[in-house]
Amino acid sequence: MRNIAILALASMVVLRSTLALADTADTDDTPEAANPSPYCLSYEHKRDSGYYRSDEHNYNYSYVFGGITLTEQQRQQMWDLVKKQHLHEQSIIDMRVERQKMYHLLIEREFDEAAVRLQLEKIAEKNIDLGVEIARIRNQMYQLLTPEQKERLYKRYEGQTAQEMH
Numbered sequence: 001m002r003n004i005a006i007l008a009l010a011s012m013v014v015l016r017s018t019l020a021l022a023d024t025a026d027t028d029d030t031p032e033a034a035n036p037s038p039y040c041l042s043y044e045h046k047r048d049s050g051y052y053r054s055d056e057h058n059y060n061y062s063y064v065f066g067g068i069t070l071t072e073q074q075r076q077q078m079w080d081l082v083k084k085q086h087l088h089e090q091s092i093i094d095m096r097v098e099r100q101k102m103y104h105l106l107i108e109r110e111f112d113e114a115a116v117r118l119q120l121e122k123i124a125e126k127n128i129d130l131g132v133e134i135a136r137i138r139n140q141m142y143q144l145l146t147p148e149q150k151e152r153l154y155k156r157y158e159g160q161t162a163q164e165m166h
Contacts, residue, residue, distance in 0.1 A: 068149050077144050085137055095126045 070078070102119045105112065142150070 065145070065149070065153065068145070068152060074144050078141050081137055081140050085133065091126060091130050091133070095123065095130065098123045098126060 098119065102116070102123060105116050105119055142153075145153070
């Protein structure tokens with residue numbers, strides 16, 4: 001059960017980190033002006049917990065790619081990638097320990113700048129390592145898409161980049 005909880009947490013980390021990629025996909029035929037902001041989700045999305053569940057049968061990786069319809073084979077391959085990597089469960093645990101150490105430094109009576117700097121460097125290093133691993137998994141997931149799905153993501157990305165410039 002603990003491993004499932006850690007895997008669920010790691011999957012949420014992947015989801016957050018793939019926001020840029022997720023924002024680039026659009027499979028519906030509604031005009032862009034009709035689409036709500038990806039940052040403004042209604043409260044209703046919280047009710048459908050199955051949509052976000054990270055077990056093999058309920059997780060919808062279409063959300064990761066902003067609505068691109070994935071085949072069952074693609075979903076399974078993406079699940080296998082996440083499951084195989086475990087997103088370095090130990091890294092997540094280590095990061096929690098380092099943050100706890102940082103908290104203890106912050107509440108000490110005397111502020112030790114050198115210790116705080118050292119602790120922040122440790123936290124930053126662990127965040128970088130985890131970020132690289134997440135980027136590797138995102139790349140592997142992207143490589144599972146068909147050329148048509150990749151093109152659709154790219155067009156959406158170009159549209160959003162142009163929109164951000166104005």
